[in-house]
Amino acid sequence: LELEVDSVPWSQITGKIAFTRAGGLLIIDGTARTLTVVKDSGSFSRLAWKYDGTEIAYAVFYMGDWSDAWWRLHSIRPDGSGERTLYSVHAHNDFPAWSRDGRLAYWFNGEHPLCEGAECMYSIFIDDTPFFTDATCDRSRPAWSPDSKFLVISIMGGSLFQVALNDTAVVPLLQEEGVSYRDPIYSPDGARIAFARSAFGMTTSEIWIVNADGTNPMGLTSGHQDAYPAWSPDGSRIAFGRWDQRSGQILLVNPEGGAVTQVTRNGGESPTWIP
Numbered sequence: 001l002e003l004e005v006d007s008v009p010w011s012q013i014t015g016k017i018a019f020t021r022a023g024g025l026l027i028i029d030g031t032a033r034t035l036t037v038v039k040d041s042g043s044f045s046r047l048a049w050k051y052d053g054t055e056i057a058y059a060v061f062y063m064g065d066w067s068d069a070w071w072r073l074h075s076i077r078p079d080g081s082g083e084r085t086l087y088s089v090h091a092h093n094d095f096p097a098w099s100r101d102g103r104l105a106y107w108f109n110g111e112h113p114l115c116e117g118a119e120c121m122y123s124i125f126i127d128d129t130p131f132f133t134d135a136t137c138d139r140s141r142p143a144w145s146p147d148s149k150f151l152v153i154s155i156m157g158g159s160l161f162q163v164a165l166n167d168t169a170v171v172p173l174l175q176e177e178g179v180s181y182r183d184p185i186y187s188p189d190g191a192r193i194a195f196a197r198s199a200f201g202m203t204t205s206e207i208w209i210v211n212a213d214g215t216n217p218m219g220l221t222s223g224h225q226d227a228y229p230a231w232s233p234d235g236s237r238i239a240f241g242r243w244d245q246r247s248g249q250i251l252l253v254n255p256e257g258g259a260v261t262q263v264t265r266n267g268g269e270s271p272t273w274i275p
Contacts, residue, residue: 002266003026003035003037003266004035004264004265004266005033005034005035007265008028008033008035008263008264009252009261009262009263010030010033012237012252012261013028013030013232013237013252013263014030014031014232014233014234014236014275015030015031015232015233015273015274015275016028016029016030016031016049016078016273016274016275017030017230017239017250017263017271017272017273018038018047018049018056018078018271018272018274019047019241019250019264019268019269019270019271019272020044020045020047020058020268020269020270021264021266021267021268021269022267023040023041023042023043023044024037024038024039024040024041024042024044025037025038025039025042025044025047025056025058025076025080026038026268027078028263038076038078038079038080039076039080042060043060043061044058044060044270045058045059045060045061045269045270046058046059046094046095046096046141046228046270047270047271047272048096048097048098048104048141048272049098049272049273049274050075050098050102050274051098051099051100051102051274052102053078053274053275054077054078055075055076055077055078055082056075056076056077056078056272057073057074057075057086057096057098057104058073058074058075058076058096058270059071059072059073059074059093059094059095059096060072060073060074070090070091070092070110071092071093071094072085072086072087072088072093073085073086073087073093073094073096073104073106074086086104087128089110089111089112089128090110090111091108091109091110091111091112091120092107092108092109092110093106093107093108093125094106094107094108094109094139095107095139095140095141095142095183096141097141097142097143097144097185098144099144099148100144100146100147100148101148103126103127103144103148104126104127105124105125105126105131105142105144105151106124106125106141106142107122107123107124107125107137107138107139107140107141107142108120108123108124108125108130109121109122109123112125112130114129114130115130115133120133121136122136122137122138122139122156123137124137124142124151124153124163131151131163131165131168132151132153132163132168134168134170135153135155135156135161136155136156136157137153137154137155137156138154138155138156138180138181138182139182140153140154140181140182140183140184141182141183141184141185141228142154142184143184143185143186143193143195144186145186145190145212146186146188146189146190147190148165149164149165149166150162150163150164150165151163151165152173152184152186152193154180154181154182154183154184154195157177158175158176158177158178158179158180158181159172159174159175159181160172160173160174160175160181160184160193160195160210160214161173172214173193173210173213173214174210174214174217178199178200179197179198179199179200180196180197180198180199180200181195181196181197182195182196182197182198182205182227183195183196183227183228183229185229185230185231186212186231187231187235187255188231188233188234188235189235190212191211191212192209192210192211192212192255193209193210193211193212194207194208194209194220194229194231194238194255195207195208195209195210195229196208196226196227196228196229196240197219203225204222204223204224204225205224205225205226205227206219206220206221206222206224206226207219207220207221207226207227207229207238207240207253208220209238209255218257220238220253220254220255220257221240221242221253221260224242224243224244225242225243225244226240226241226242226251227240227241227243228240228241228269228270228271230271230272230273231255231273232273233273233274233275235255236254236255237252237253237254237255238252238253238254238255239251239252239263239271239273240252240253240271241268241269241270241271243269247267248267248268248269249262249263249264249265249267249268250262250263250264250268250269250271251263
C-alpha cells in the first residue's frame with residue numbers, strides 16, 4: 001500500500017482519519033503528520049470510529065453460495081490488534097454508527113429471535129436489539145445526535161426521519177420523492193447534518209448539508225460520485241469518498257461550501273474521523 005505523506009493537506013486535518021484502501025486499513029494523523037497502515041490485508045467497509053478511540057467498527061462481506069452471502073460487523077483496535085466479530089446472527093449487519101455513550105446502531109436485514117416472525121426486514125438495530133422496524137430503512141448508516149437521544153434514519157423512497165430513542169417518535173426532516181438520502185451524520189455541535197443525496201436513475205451522488213431541524217438544505221458537491229461524509233472534530237471540514245471509474249479517493253470540503261481538497265492520491269474509501 002503506497003503512502004503519500006508529502007501530498008496530504010496537513011493544515012486542514014485535525015485529529016485522525018481512518019479509511020480503507022485496496023483491502024487495507026490506514027490512519028492519517030493530522031497532529032503527528034503521519035500516514036500509517038493499520039492492516040494491509042482484509043476486508044474493510046463502512047468504517048465507524050468509536051468516540052473513546054478504542055476501536056473501529058467495519059463491515060465485512062462473507063460469500064458462500066448464492067443463498068449464503070452476508071454482511072457482518074467486526075471491529076479492530078487502531079493499532080491493528082483485537083479483531084473481533086461483533087454480532088454473529090445469520091443476517092446482514094451493516095453500516096455501523098457509534099453513539100458518544102458507546103452504543104452501536106446499524107442497518108439490519110434478516111432473522112433475529114427478537115423480531116416478530118423471526119425476521120426484521122430493512123430495519124435499524126442498536127446493540128443486537130431491534131430499534132426501528134416501522135418503515136423500510138435504506139441501506140444506510142444511521143446518525144446519532146451528539147446527546148445520544150435521537151437517530152436520523154434514511155427511509156427508502158426519499159425521506160430522512162429523526163427518531164427519538166426513548167419512544168421512537170418520528171419527526172420527518174427531509175422528504176423528496178425520487179431521491180435517496182444516505183449516510184447522514186451530525187456535526188459535532190449537533191446543529192447540522194451532512195448526508196449523500198442522489199436522484200433515482202442518476203449516476204452521480206452529492207454531499208449535502210441541512211440544519212438539524214430540516215431547514216436550509218444545501219449542496220456542497222456536484223457532478224461526481226461522492227458519499228460517506230465524516231465531520232472533523234472542530235466542525236470545520238467534512239471528509240468524504242469520491243469514486244471514479246478507476247478508484248476512490250478521500251477529499252475534504254468546507255461545510256459552508258467552496259472548493260474541495262484532495263487528501264489521498266493512491267486510493268481511499270469510507271473515511272471516519274476522531275479527535
